[in-house]
Amino acid sequence: MGRSTRLGDASLVLVFGLVLIAPGPSAAGPVAGACAVPAPPQVPRAPAPEPPPDLQEILAEAQTVQVADVAAWRRYRFSRRAEREELGDDGEVEEREAFEFVVTPDGDGFDEELVRQDGREPKSGEKEHQRRAASFTKHYRTLIQGAGGEEIEGGYSLSLLLHMSSYRYAGRETRNGVECYRLDFSPDDSRPKGSGLAWRVASVMQGSLWITVAGYHVAVAEAETTRRIPIALSLAKVREVRVSLESEPVGADVWLPRRIEMLTRARVLIKSIRRRNRYTYSEFSPAVPPA
Numbered sequence: 001m002g003r004s005t006r007l008g009d010a011s012l013v014l015v016f017g018l019v020l021i022a023p024g025p026s027a028a029g030p031v032a033g034a035c036a037v038p039a040p041p042q043v044p045r046a047p048a049p050e051p052p053p054d055l056q057e058i059l060a061e062a063q064t065v066q067v068a069d070v071a072a073w074r075r076y077r078f079s080r081r082a083e084r085e086e087l088g089d090d091g092e093v094e095e096r097e098a099f100e101f102v103v104t105p106d107g108d109g110f111d112e113e114l115v116r117q118d119g120r121e122p123k124s125g126e127k128e129h130q131r132r133a134a135s136f137t138k139h140y141r142t143l144i145q146g147a148g149g150e151e152i153e154g155g156y157s158l159s160l161l162l163h164m165s166s167y168r169y170a171g172r173e174t175r176n177g178v179e180c181y182r183l184d185f186s187p188d189d190s191r192p193k194g195s196g197l198a199w200r201v202a203s204v205m206q207g208s209l210w211i212t213v214a215g216y217h218v219a220v221a222e223a224e225t226t227r228r229i230p231i232a233l234s235l236a237k238v239r240e241v242r243v244s245l246e247s248e249p250v251g252a253d254v255w256l257p258r259r260i261e262m263l264t265r266a267r268v269l270i271k272s273i274r275r276r277n278r279y280t281y282s283e284f285s286p287a288v289p290p291a
Contacts, residue, residue: 055169058181061216062209063162069217069247072254073140077104079283080112080136087274099130105287109137161185161202161209161223173210175220176246180210187226200229201241217255221245240265250284257281 080103086095100116114122114130122130165185173182186206207223222244229238242263247255260279267273 052169053181055167055183058169058183058211058216059162059167062211062218065216066162066218069255070140072251072256074105075254075287076250076256076284077102077287078256078281078285079103081278081280081282082135083276083278085276085278087276089272089274091274101130101136103136109134110140112136161205161221162218165202165205170208172213175210176248178219179213180219181213183209183211185209185223201225201238204229205241205243207243212255215253215255217247217249218245219247219255238264238266251286256284 080101081098082101083096083098085093088094096118098116098118099114102113102115104111104113112131112134114127116122117126166188168184168186170182170184173180184206185208187204191203204225204227205223206226207221209218210220211217212219224242225238225240229241240263244259244261245257246259248258250256257279258281262277264275264277265273266275
């Protein structure tokens with residue numbers, strides 16, 4: 001993993017106090033009848049700035065916590081909404097579809113019950129089709145394996161970004177009311193080459209992660225690609241990907257995403273594709289009541 005020890009301009013600030021020096025008595029001694037000039041108050045010296053935290057320690061803790069947070073999906077029942085929008089060149093929505101699920105842990109995967117499709121009650125065939133597709137289960141298995149598959153729901157993907165980018169500590173910031181370490185990252189060309197679309201996208205991404213000071217959870221992530229991504233054995237080329245993610249606490253020392261959004265621009269032959277995918281998660285409850 002790349003490492004940078006250069007800190008952001010706002011990371012170290014030194015404030016110098018001004019000390020007033022009172023004039024001493026003249027060589028002739030004090031003047032009779034003159035009033036003594038009181039010494040000016042001492043200006044307290046500004047405290048020394050705190051040393052920056054260890055970047056590698058933050059990353060190591062965040063990697064460990066990320067694995068635990070991913071595993072925690074198995075302990076919760078939750079609602080999931082998946083939206084896809086096809087956009088025109090002017091950014092206007094030309095086509096939209098939306099699916100709402102109730103997701104419950106089931107065996108080594110999840111039962112994904114479709115409860116709404118495009119704002120209406122789904123037909124039985126549509127419910128069975130989505131249950132067999134098991135899109136969240138496939139995404140979850142990719143995360144657990146730490147691999148870079150073809151799924152997009154992981155934000156291409158946090159586990160990859162935490163292991164294959166070059167990071168710079170950029171100070172502390174508050175996001176959504178939570179104090180966080182901000183880490184800016186950029187592609188690290190020295191990392192070993194991987195495979196899969198998710199790996200190819202993550203390997204050319206730059207952006208920022210906000211990791212909670214208390215607990216080292218990824219609270220917010222924002223990233224975008226720095227160059228185009230050719231897709232092997234395909235006539236398509238991904239021109240741009242932008243990803244944003246927000247997480248929130250859902251249980252004791254557990255943070256899970258509440259929103260993931262991805263904007264993709266691609267080209268297939270002469271056709272341009274501009275697509276927005278949005279995933280939201282809510283109504284988390286323990287899948288099995290605690291003993």
